[in-house]
Amino acid sequence: MRIILLGPPGAGKGTQAENIKAKWDIAHISTGDILRANVKAGTDLGKAARKYMDEGGLVPDELIIAMMESRLQENDARKGFLLDGFPRTSGQAEALDGLLDRLGLKLDAVIELSVADDVVVKRLTSRRVCGCCGEIYNTEAKPPRVDSVCDKCGGEVVQRDDDTEAVIRKRLTVFREQTAPLIEYYRNKGILMTADATGAKDSVKALLEKSCGGK
Ligand code: AMP
DSSP states (O other), X not given: OEEEEEOOTTSOHHHHHHHHHHHHOOEEEEHHHHHHHHHHHTOHHHHHHHHHHHHTOOOOHHHHHHHHHHHTTSGGGGGOEEEESOOOSHXXXXXXXXXXXXXXXXXXXXXXXXXXXXXXXXHHHTEEEETXXXXXXXXXXXXXXXXXXXXXXOOBEEOOTTOSXXXXXXXHHHIIIIIXXXXXXXXXXXXXXXXXXXXXXXXXXXXXXXXXXXX
16 A cells, blocks of 8 residues: 655644554655654755754755655565655655656555644644654643653653744645645545544544555
8 A cells, every 4th residue: 555644744644654554564654754864863865954854944855856766665665655744845746656657656545634723833832752762742642651751762752843833833834835735736636535633543544444445
């Protein structure tokens, strides 16, 4: 199964991805995670990407497309994949189409996670993540048992640099201007499904089970 999760920051793409991956055993590929790992490791890509990420802007298409061309051809992606945070521009969507054509692959579904801006701001300003294993917490809904310590691995639980209100608002504007047009792009291809991401975490899994027959 090959799926794209499309939605604003804070729509719950990462959480939904973990849910889906657990059921269908496909590769979860998050461009944000790959970029953050590169920033942490100080690679050339990480150095080039950092300033865009810190400001809540998009990393230039050519860097993202090159990164994804190689990632999608790694072994684990053969069993299927779930793209989280990619594509984010029409240039990226067209490049993905070209790559999939060359590889003889097709997308099964694009899932739009729909959520209002004020819900996103509330969610993201209270989001915390483990700097080691990436486990996601929330200061209100799901705090770690011991303050700032990850329940799973004991790593430090921190706030992402781009989860401050000013940067979140910028990321939302970028989403509406550059990424939201992809909703129409995939609707026209007949593979778009929309899930309300305001509440239940199981909504996306249920939607996929219905349309893909639980396979
Ligand atoms: P995310 O974890 O998906 O919210 O991504 C964090 C940041 O990484 C974004 O705000 C962008 O700066 C950058 N980023 C992630 N994916 C992409 C992409 N497909 N295109 C451009 N920039 C991206």
